[in-house]
Amino acid sequence: MAGALVLFLLPLGCSRKQSSNLENGHPTPAASPIPILPRKNYDTAKLFNGIILKSSVDCSPSQERALVVGSDSNSYKMDITLHVRWPRAATTIADLQAATPEITELLPNLNSLLNNAVLSPDFAALLDHKEKSLRNNLGQLQRLPYRDSLFDCQTILDILDLNHSGNSRRALFIQAIMNVNTDGSDGDRNLPLDRLSLTYQPQTNYRWAKKSDRPNPCLREEVSQLALTEAELGSGTMSALQKSSLEARSTAAKATIAELKRWSFLSGTADPFIVLPSFMVGKSPGQPGIGDYAVVIAKGTLYPAILGDLGPNSKIGEASLRICREILPDSGADRRPMSRPEVVYLVFPGTAEKPFAAPDYAHWSERCHSLWKELGGSDTAPWHEWTSLEKPWPTPTPVPSPSPEIPSPTNSPSGTNPAASLPQSTSTLPSPTTNQ
Numbered sequence: 001m002a003g004a005l006v007l008f009l010l011p012l013g014c015s016r017k018q019s020s021n022l023e024n025g026h027p028t029p030a031a032s033p034i035p036i037l038p039r040k041n042y043d044t045a046k047l048f049n050g051i052i053l054k055s056s057v058d059c060s061p062s063q064e065r066a067l068v069v070g071s072d073s074n075s076y077k078m079d080i081t082l083h084v085r086w087p088r089a090a091t092t093i094a095d096l097q098a099a100t101p102e103i104t105e106l107l108p109n110l111n112s113l114l115n116n117a118v119l120s121p122d123f124a125a126l127l128d129h130k131e132k133s134l135r136n137n138l139g140q141l142q143r144l145p146y147r148d149s150l151f152d153c154q155t156i157l158d159i160l161d162l163n164h165s166g167n168s169r170r171a172l173f174i175q176a177i178m179n180v181n182t183d184g185s186d187g188d189r190n191l192p193l194d195r196l197s198l199t200y201q202p203q204t205n206y207r208w209a210k211k212s213d214r215p216n217p218c219l220r221e222e223v224s225q226l227a228l229t230e231a232e233l234g235s236g237t238m239s240a241l242q243k244s245s246l247e248a249r250s251t252a253a254k255a256t257i258a259e260l261k262r263w264s265f266l267s268g269t270a271d272p273f274i275v276l277p278s279f280m281v282g283k284s285p286g287q288p289g290i291g292d293y294a295v296v297i298a299k300g301t302l303y304p305a306i307l308g309d310l311g312p313n314s315k316i317g318e319a320s321l322r323i324c325r326e327i328l329p330d331s332g333a334d335r336r337p338m339s340r341p342e343v344v345y346l347v348f349p350g351t352a353e354k355p356f357a358a359p360d361y362a363h364w365s366e367r368c369h370s371l372w373k374e375l376g377g378s379d380t381a382p383w384h385e386w387t388s389l390e391k392p393w394p395t396p397t398p399v400p401s402p403s404p405e406i407p408s409p410t411n412s413p414s415g416t417n418p419a420a421s422l423p424q425s426t427s428t429l430p431s432p433t434t435n436q
């Protein structure tokens with residue numbers, strides 16, 4: 001926090017000999033009086049999240065004694081007003097080019113597309129959700145978003161009738177920043193797992209039935225956490241509020257465990273997918289749905305992807321870690337690849353193919369290329385082609401056959417270890433075999 005700005009005002013002429021009041025034989029005009037700064041402390045600082053904080057201390061006398069003033073809660077209070085100026089949506093070619101200069105080269109028919117586009121009501125809804133979040137979190141300044149996260153969206157345009165043939169093909173044109181999503185896990189595929197984020201979730205909304213009996217890599221930890229929660233619930237030394245919180249945590253853990261045993265999910269470290277706010281997906285006809293194809297445009301390169309997960313309602317512009325690291329190799333939980341709203345997300349509602357299955361990058365790329373051509377995209381646009389990060393499972397080590405039992409020279413007639421007859425310790429946590 002910056003210190004108070006203190007001004008020391010010194011009388012003019014004290015540091016040197018006074019000059020004559022005459023200049024060229026004429027009297028000099030009187031100097032203007034120096035304004036006096038009111039005796040208040042003025043602080044100006046910038047919080048960690050980019051909020052400019054201006055504060056002042058305003059003290060006034062009263063006729064009451066300390067005994068009376070001290071008992072009045074209004075005698076010592078602070079008023080906080082958060083000022084936010086919401087942006088208008090970008091709707092013209094000039095607006096879109098200001099953030100993504102190469103967009104007209106990649107989409108030569110952008111002008112005609114805009115003639116068939118309307119501003120999506122989701123843009124206003126996004127700002128409403130942001131305002132609600134600000135109001136809910138104003139009492140905890142550390143929970144307010146960073147400035148670039150607050151102003152994360154340039155526009156959300158609904159482009160109708162892509163090829164002017166009267167069909168129902170549409171596209172959602174989103175211009176936003178790019179945050180990192182690391183969610184997801186899969187027991188069937190041998191993939192790297194990078195749980196970088198504090199909000200990491202092992203599931204994604206895009207899922208398909210497991211094909212093998214290999215346990216999900218997150219299952220054991222979830223079972224362990226459930227056992228700890230159940231043990232804490234059984235202690236009986238807690239308030240009603242604490243008990244309710246633990247019961248909710250237990251219910252959520254049981255649901256997660258059931259899902260991890262049944263489904264496989266996309267992996268943020270390995271699969272190319274994007275995330276949209278929950279309110280924008282599948283809530284009304286024409287909205288995008290999970291599994292819909294998408295094309296991400298970042299720094300002049302096109303990335304095929306699908307809509308793979310849902311995110312918070314108060315933020316937009318999120319992609320899997322796999323996409324982020326292609327744009328910025330050291331992307332991670334604390335470093336996004338692009339903080340300006342200059343990434344274009346083209347989502348094609350109604351294009352999801354069901355039932356969902358494990359990712360087929362070649363097929364995804366083929367579908368995205370086809371949709372891009374329907375949109376009128378350039379044939380020479382540079383595309384990124386995905387390769388699988390899946391590794392073969394290691395070959396199991398053969399279990400050696402037991403050797404013939406040799407009588408022990410000890411007094412024990414059976415030749416077995418006497419300790420083997422003692423009761424074996426048991427664990428309160430399920431074993432890995434149980435997890436399978």
